[in-house]
Amino acid sequence: MAELVLITGGAGFIGRYVARACLARGHRVRVIDSLIEQVHGSRAAPEGLDREVEMVVGDIRDTDVLSRALRGVDSVIHLAAEVGVGQSMYAVDRYVSVNDHGTAVLFQQLIDQPVRRVVVASSMSIYGEGLYRDADGRIIEDVVRVPRARPGDPWDPLDRQGRPLVPIPTPESKRPTLASVYALTKYVQERLTLTLTQAYGMEGVALRLWNAYGPGQALSNPYTGVLAIFASRLHNGQPPIIFEDGEQRRDFVHVEDVAEAFVLGLEHERAPGGVFNVGSGEDRSVSEVARLLASAMDRPIAPEIAGKARVGDIRHCIADISSITRELGFRPRKDFSRGLAELAEWVARQEARDRVQEARRELEARGLVA
Numbered sequence: 001m002a003e004l005v006l007i008t009g010g011a012g013f014i015g016r017y018v019a020r021a022c023l024a025r026g027h028r029v030r031v032i033d034s035l036i037e038q039v040h041g042s043r044a045a046p047e048g049l050d051r052e053v054e055m056v057v058g059d060i061r062d063t064d065v066l067s068r069a070l071r072g073v074d075s076v077i078h079l080a081a082e083v084g085v086g087q088s089m090y091a092v093d094r095y096v097s098v099n100d101h102g103t104a105v106l107f108q109q110l111i112d113q114p115v116r117r118v119v120v121a122s123s124m125s126i127y128g129e130g131l132y133r134d135a136d137g138r139i140i141e142d143v144v145r146v147p148r149a150r151p152g153d154p155w156d157p158l159d160r161q162g163r164p165l166v167p168i169p170t171p172e173s174k175r176p177t178l179a180s181v182y183a184l185t186k187y188v189q190e191r192l193t194l195t196l197t198q199a200y201g202m203e204g205v206a207l208r209l210w211n212a213y214g215p216g217q218a219l220s221n222p223y224t225g226v227l228a229i230f231a232s233r234l235h236n237g238q239p240p241i242i243f244e245d246g247e248q249r250r251d252f253v254h255v256e257d258v259a260e261a262f263v264l265g266l267e268h269e270r271a272p273g274g275v276f277n278v279g280s281g282e283d284r285s286v287s288e289v290a291r292l293l294a295s296a297m298d299r300p301i302a303p304e305i306a307g308k309a310r311v312g313d314i315r316h317c318i319a320d321i322s323s324i325t326r327e328l329g330f331r332p333r334k335d336f337s338r339g340l341a342e343l344a345e346w347v348a349r350q351e352a353r354d355r356v357q358e359a360r361r362e363l364e365a366r367g368l369v370a
């Protein structure tokens with residue numbers, strides 16, 4: 001059944017794809033977005049947003065604007081958030097305010113103007129370290145990352161006997177370990193959504209996203225995801241800077257697949273009350289993606305290995321997507337090499353300001369890279 005869907009933060013990278021996917025399903029889409037400079041530059045109008053989308057420019061913490069944006073809305077997809085793990089460790093008040101107070105204001109309003117369903121973008125960051133297996137085959141759930149004592153120490157977590165632990169796919173049942181301010185705020189968003197939708201007769205769904213990538217990522221935002229940062233560096237003839245040793249593993253999921261997951265979260269009868277991992281189901285190291293991207297962009301520039309970690313970063317977390325696959329029929333479609341080729345094609349047509357050193361200095365000045 002076609003609905004009017006409000007997408008908060010809908011002018012952002014993921015939001016624009018979600019908007020398009022909702023329109024393709026016959027929904028009408030309204031977006032509320034404050035068009036922050038860090039993401040949108042000095043542009044007054046969002047780039048790449050479908051013309052059929054009704055745009056409300058404003059901050060979700062502004063009750064008047066929000067109340068107007070909610071008028072007549074059937075369901076909400078809540079994406080408005082600050083997204084940088086590293087930046088969250090020093091811009092603490094901004095992250096807590098936008099992500100958590102913002103969500104609180106949204107729900108305060110939804111109490112008076114309830115909707116059928118709210119789907120919130122949570123994050124794999126809430127797991128902290130993912131699940132591991134030790135040398136005896138035991139599953140280890142509660143790995144907490146400790147800073148390395150000496151420069152030569154291994155980056156990978158070890159068991160009590162000093163043996164390396166091997167990362168394995170992390171299911172939704174893993175206990176959260178909130179290792180950054182960002183993770184903390186995402187968990188609060190998720191819980192606010194599930195608790196308040198249930199209390200007020202609405203349906204709530206939380207999607208825990210892994211690392212989304214694709215054309216349209218904010219290339220000049222040095223706090224954006226690693227693929228966009230690397231793409232911007234390579235595009236400017238600079239080597240990507242790899243934290244740690246580059247062997248940390250993530251799951252890179254194409255933004256079109258993420259958008260599909262949001263449509264399922266919005267429409268599927270088995271979604272309410274659920275939390276679902278959203279990834280591609282394949283994991284890769286950061287070094288590997290730097291190499292593959294350089295080759296897709298035809299920029300044979302070797303990365304620089306920083307040998308330092310960003311405070312708040314986790315070492316490995318890879319996705320177990322069996323729940324969303326089983327319950328909602330989610331099937332990631334975009335092959336990684338095809339996705340990278342399309343990203344490379346798109347980047348070649350962009351202008352990207354390389355502000356990565358600026359961002360690195362911000363972290364270093366506060367002792368947040370070590």
Ligand code: UD1
Binds near residue numbers: 124125227243286310
């Ligand atoms: C990212 C998202 C977060 C989302 C999460 C879900 C951003 C800014 N963060 O966090 O919103 O919830 O995915 O999975 O999009 N790295 C480098 N060099 C760089 C930048 C990063 O080596 O220049 C490394 C990091 O140290 C980390 C990995 O790349 O090990 C991924 O970093 P990043 O893209 O920032 O993603 P997450 O922290 O996983």
